[in-house]
Amino acid sequence: xxxxxxxxxxxxxxxxxxxxxxxxxxxxxxxxxxxxxxxxxxxxxxxxxxxxxxxxxxxxxxxxxxxxxxxxxxxxxxxxxxxxxxxxxxxxxxxxxxxxxxxxxxxxxxxxxxxxxxxxxxxxxxxxxxxxxxxxxxxxxxxxxxxxxxxxxxxxxxxxxxxxxxxxxxxxxxxxxxxxxxxxxxxx
Amino acid sequence: xxxxxxxxxxxxxxxxxxxxxxxxxxxxxxxxxxxxxxxxxxxxxxxxxxxxxxxxxxxxxxxxxxxxxxxxxxxxxxxxxxxxxxxxxxxxxxxxxxxxxxxxxxxxxxxxxxxxxxxxxxxxxxxxxxxxxxxxxxxxxxxxxxxxxxxxxxxxxxxxxxxxxx
Numbered sequence: 001x002x003x004x005x006x007x008x009x010x011x012x013x014x015x016x017x018x019x020x021x022x023x024x025x026x027x028x029x030x031x032x033x034x035x036x037x038x039x040x041x042x043x044x045x046x047x048x049x050x051x052x053x054x055x056x057x058x059x060x061x062x063x064x065x066x067x068x069x070x071x072x073x074x075x076x077x078x079x080x081x082x083x084x085x086x087x088x089x090x091x092x093x094x095x096x097x098x099x100x101x102x103x104x105x106x107x108x109x110x111x112x113x114x115x116x117x118x119x120x121x122x123x124x125x126x127x128x129x130x131x132x133x134x135x136x137x138x139x140x141x142x143x144x145x146x147x148x149x150x151x152x153x154x155x156x157x158x159x160x161x162x163x164x165x166x167x168x169x170x171x172x173x174x175x176x177x178x179x180x181x182x183x184x185x186x187x188x
Numbered sequence: 189x190x191x192x193x194x195x196x197x198x199x200x201x202x203x204x205x206x207x208x209x210x211x212x213x214x215x216x217x218x219x220x221x222x223x224x225x226x227x228x229x230x231x232x233x234x235x236x237x238x239x240x241x242x243x244x245x246x247x248x249x250x251x252x253x254x255x256x257x258x259x260x261x262x263x264x265x266x267x268x269x270x271x272x273x274x275x276x277x278x279x280x281x282x283x284x285x286x287x288x289x290x291x292x293x294x295x296x297x298x299x300x301x302x303x304x305x306x307x308x309x310x311x312x313x314x315x316x317x318x319x320x321x322x323x324x325x326x327x328x329x330x331x332x333x334x335x336x337x338x339x340x341x342x343x344x345x346x347x348x349x350x351x352x353x354x
Contacts, residue, residue, distance in 0.1 A: 023264070031253035042248040043241060052247075060251070064260045127240045149234040150241035152205065174192035177229045186232035 023067040034063060037080060040151060041087050047146045048091045048139055050131070058094065062087040077157070084151075084161045088143060095139055133183035141176035148173055194226040204234045284343060291336055299329060 023030070041062060045055035065086045073079035134142050140162065147153040147161060159169040199217055203209040209231060210218055221227040296302050302325075326333055 023260070027257050030257055034253040034256060038250050038253075039245040039248050042250060043244040046244065046248075056249075060256060060259070063256055064263060067260050068264060124243075126236065127243055130236050130240045133236075145233060145237060146241075149201070149205075149237040150244075170192050174226070177226075177233050180233045181229040184232060184236060186228070 024070055024072060025067060030067065033079065037083060038063070041083060043150065044084065044143070044146055045087055045091060047134060047150075048088070048143045049094060050135055054094060058087065058090045062090055065090075081153075081157055081160050084147070084153075085163070088161055088163075091139065091143070129184065133180055136183055137176060137179060140172070141179065144169070144173050144176050145180055192226075194224055194230075196220050196224065196227055197230050200227045200230045201234050204231055205238050209235065280347070287343075288339070291339060295329070295332060295336065298332070299325065 025033070038059065042055055042059050045058045045062070046052050049055055049058070062083060066083050069082065069086070071082065073082060134145075137145070143162065144158060147158045153161070155166050155169055155173070158173070159166045162169065164172070196217060200209070200221060203213045203217070210221075221231055304321075
């Protein structure tokens with residue numbers, strides 16, 4: 001991270017006043033917020049991108065951008081939505097830069113666990129089914145479904161995270177759900 | 189109710205996420221879901237996604253919050269330092285460009301060869317004239333030409349040497 005820093009950079013770096021590098025959020029608040037939300041955001045990114053390693057990278061970037069955003073939040077849900085909006089934009093940028101490889105949420109370890117049998121095998125098989133079905137959806141459809149049914153976000157919250165109108169979002173959710181149900185073999 | 193949502197959707201979703209679906213759900217709601225395409229999709233899709241989201245969350249190998257905070261602080265400071273250094277670099281480049289411009293202006297004003305070439309350019313360009321002109325500029329303004337060359341090569345070299353030494 002600091003490998004290409006020259007001595008003059010380092011002097012300037014030392015000279016930077018604490019206030020210039022400070023974030024709106026203090027450390028304790030950030031750490032508590034991170035502990036509450038990081039797993040959910042990671043799962044969301046892994047699901048939307050279909051790539052766990054990319055989700056690791058995007059997670060750190062999302063929290064960094066969230067801290068740098070210099071905006072205050074009225075409530076925990078407002079703060080959380082901002083973070084998800086940043087994560088969504090990062091996933092979209094990664095897709096544009098062709099960083100997303102689909103599908104990769106089912107790993108070699110998962111396949112071994114399925115072969116091993118038991119409850120874990122059932123769970124892993126279910127994961128594999130969901131991954132397979134989701135990999136055939138568009139990233140935005142994956143995002144909508146995950147936010148609606150894994151994160152329990154309201155229509156308004158999902159619309160805010162994706163930057164679309166609530167009515168458009170309802171139509172998109174309807175189509176995504178229809179498609180997913182058909183892929184899972186549940187469609188009527 | 190319209191074609192993309194159903195008034196019972198939220199109830200079905202609540203039953204699924206609270207693990208009440210389908211056994212511990214009101215039979216009227218179950219009967220509705222049987223006949224409603226939207227609600228049956230909600231039950232099916234929400235069921236599988238809700239079922240795997242906990243496993244997905246537990247699969248995350250996350251860095252410690254303290255480490256994430258520290259890295260963010262370091263990166264923010266680094267970016268601030270870079271931002272602070274930008275005007276200095278711009279000023280250095282501008283002053284170098286001004287010095288080169290001044291030198292060129294002095295050369296243009298004092299060189300009879302340069303002024304002659306400018307006048308000749310209107311009549312038509314010839315390589316032979318340029319070659320003989322270069323010869324005469326070295327003989328007439330040798331010191332000035334050497335100084336210009338030294339500045340063009342020497343100044344960037346000196347800047348690079350200083351930066352590397354730092």
